[in-house]
């Protein structure tokens with residue numbers, strides 16, 4: 238099993254880059270954030286209070302999460318790949334992801350996913366620091382908050398939603414704070430990670446730089 242771990246804050250380009258890399262290498266793509274989003278979606282649907290850590294952990298343990306190697310996410314057979322990207326889930330997910338017992342269940346799902354695949358590109362917040370500390374290559378993608386907000390807006394324009402830059406930036410900064418300051422597995426740069434500041438780069442440029450690095454460091 239060969240693992241490339243990609244961590245970084247929201248909007249740094251992780252998903253696009255990880256997905257492309259997995260496709261270029263013919264490897265599985267592990268979107269760990271999607272798992273936290275799945276728990277959040279069901280918690281919202283069932284009206285669970287988001288401050289009830291025990292109930293959230295129980296829910297996480299019961300869910301039949303099926304993440305395919307191409308990123309399709311099913312829950313008990315229901316395809317929720319699109320639903321987990323909705324604004325209510327995006328707003329609530331950091332709180333769910335801060336519950337240690339929820340994280341423990343998700344981390345074991347993630348490790349099992351890796352065991353089933355020979356090559357994995359995994360992305361998230363704690364992939365190189367906690368989930369796969371022995372990953373063959375750790376990458377930390379970063380970008381300044383303004384750039385990340387503009388990228389997010391361009392994505393939303395594509396799906397026709399529209400919002401203003403200041404609001405998106407404030408939302409991104411709030412999520413950064415929550416992800417970096419939580420007690421359980423906060424977002425941080427692993428000591429042995431290759432750090433790339435993607436501000437001012439297009440996602441094509443970032444993908445090319447990452448692929449080059451993977452080819453020289455991992456020799457797939």
Ligand code: DC
Pocket residue numbers: 247269270271273274330331334335360361362363364412416
């Ligand atoms: O990457 P994303 O936006 O889909 O992540 C959703 C949330 O889940 C985000 O608030 C950070 C959290 N997350 C996490 O805590 N650990 C991970 N490995 C992946 C995501």
